[in-house]
Amino acid sequence: MIQLGNFLLMDRDEFREWLSKQVVTRPIQFLQVHHTASPNYSTRKMVNGIAQQDTFKCLEGMRNYHLSEGWAATGQNITTFENGQIAISLDRPLNKIPAGIRGFNNKCICIEHVGNFDSGGDKITDEQKKTIIHLYACLAERFNLPINIDHIVYHSWFTRTGIRLSDYTPGESSKTCPGTNFWGDGNTVAAAQKNFLPQIQKELDQLKSKNKTTVSEDDQPMTKEEKADFQALQEQVKQLTSKLSLDKIPDWAMEACVAAKNAEVVDTTSGGSYDFYRLITVLYRKGFFK
Template identity: 50%
Template sequence: MITKGNFLLLDSSEFNGWLQQQKITRTISKLQVHHTWLPNYSTRRNQDHFRCLEGIRTTHLANGWSGTGQNVTVFEDGKIAISLDRDLNKTPAGIKGENTGALCVEIIGNFDVGGDAMTDEQRQAVLHLYACLAIKLNIPVDTNHIVYHAWYTSAGDWLGDYIQGRSSKTCPGTNFFGHGNTRLAASRGFIPGIQAEVQRIKNGDEEPMTAAEKKRMDDLQATVDAQSKWIESEKAKANMECPSWAKTAYEYYKPFIADSKGSYDFWRQLVINYRKENGIQVQKV
């Protein structure tokens, strides 16, 4: 959990604990779903999270808004950012005419057909975020209360679905969650995913790992990987061809050796025996 400038950045596993400590003083009955379109995965490559967020904020200020438009942002690596200049108790600037009583979530990426393929980390973080918000705010998980920007006109009138030519935008993308931006697509993919995550949380299933736990697991995995590489290396050494420094000893003992392969220790011992048997002294330098 890091605070810098106008934003608080959390790991997905930290979000629910943080959310439970927040006092919500305004009525929130709808959760908006947006994709940023720009920035997207390409523009985000090797970019610092806070630099990205401040860039979004600068653009929104240039629009004449009082601060960052969205309350929450979800990154492609699963990290979640809270806009401190547009915290949960402030009305967002997400859908013109339909922001009162709503909370705006921007998902980094372009999820139109031909755009970005959402990462598993972001997908899980998005589902977890909406599930936590639905529980905290007592919001039903359905398409009346979790709404896509594409279901509104540019004037903020409710269409109830994506209608090409009438919808203000394709947001959150014509391939959002691999299904699309229609109400039917949401009912088949996004909404059931949130419902399953709500149930998981309510059942008291294990929460996602904390940052410290993830680091321990990563360190353990790195140790296991290193050990596996060492074992493979040792296996290779155990079947190595006679090295050049052991050639003389090998030729001497060749009649008594089955083949020309052995471990490093085997070749080393063979050379030692050869030197002892032939009275060869090794000069120390």
């Protein structure tokens, strides 16, 4: 996890723990899905699947563009990259309403996925896919959101004024975002329901299963036979204990016990075992309590 300038950059496996520690006071009901279009894999100068552009430079470039548009800060709360890393906008923290979908930002978290996922554009990497699925599952878990098209929303399902459409509609939708080939399926409601949302649900289910305490065989309730054996064992212990503890002090040990108590070697001599009285008597006869 690295903080530099206006951003915090982390690996995928650091996000859930980081998120659990955040105090978010505004209500969260929606998770937006965007692609950046630009920057993209080409502007990131990918060579053998590795971006040559510095990630913080990319982030600050987006921020500067947003500021030039008159925005108060970076538009999105969170950004994902082709290598699976996640960036948090420190100037647009989770407690701050994003600038993602005009007219539909209240109660939202805006997540931008770096890349151009329109047809003919970038093919999303496996690492970025894994991160995106994990990220939305963690957010859904943290804010107790159902995994459906009412709570995880594509930008392409809205008009320029933030009116929700029934689906991506060319000519009416504000943008193609998150891309007409996003996830390899497209930006429609049917595309989201086909693979994207089910994969998030699967990841969420796995996260929840990890939270449950695994019950070992030793923690299983006892059977009737085991209870009977246990009660028999308790009775045996009770009988052995009673045999070890004598009801009264033996006559041959009485003088020794009185001497030991008078010498303040013991507080009481009642209820002792045979071996106890034998030891006290031997010590007394050796002159220890005189």
